[in-house]
Amino acid sequence: MRKSPFYTEDYELELEKAFERRLEEIADIILNQAKKQMDLLQDFRELHNLVNDLSDRALDIGFTDEQRHRLSDLYELRKDGLKREKLGEMNGIIEKMNDAQELVDYWESMKWYLLDNRPYLGKEFESLMAQKFDATMIKLKAPRGPAQPEKGRP
Numbered sequence: 001m002r003k004s005p006f007y008t009e010d011y012e013l014e015l016e017k018a019f020e021r022r023l024e025e026i027a028d029i030i031l032n033q034a035k036k037q038m039d040l041l042q043d044f045r046e047l048h049n050l051v052n053d054l055s056d057r058a059l060d061i062g063f064t065d066e067q068r069h070r071l072s073d074l075y076e077l078r079k080d081g082l083k084r085e086k087l088g089e090m091n092g093i094i095e096k097m098n099d100a101q102e103l104v105d106y107w108e109s110m111k112w113y114l115l116d117n118r119p120y121l122g123k124e125f126e127s128l129m130a131q132k133f134d135a136t137m138i139k140l141k142a143p144r145g146p147a148q149p150e151k152g153r154p
Helices: 009-040 044-056 065-096 100-116 123-141
Strands: none
Touching: 009 044, 009 065, 044 065, 065 100, 065 123, 100 123
């Protein structure tokens, strides 16, 4: 159109606007697909790699600033959800334990998981889990005295 000897600037602007709208729609579709993919992932590293890949290609894809922020928000929400799931899973397992050695064995396996995922979970999550393990260990090692009689009974 630009090489045409006729006035086409208004057509060029309309085409450019249509192109920008469609590019934004496509980027939104990509974000929706990414969210679906994130929801399926259970591994922090895979989730991080997916988001990093999309972030690296954000300019090529044509993400707006708003879409880049949305990608970041989707990542943080999914990461927080995975943290809650993992915390619930670990709490459930810890609460069912009745043996100190069983707890130590579980901690030995979990500390490597926590260390490996520290970049995604954070040191605070690791400390929280260590505190839960310590509290459970104290509870398991507490001496259990004879049953106390009910009030009013000999």
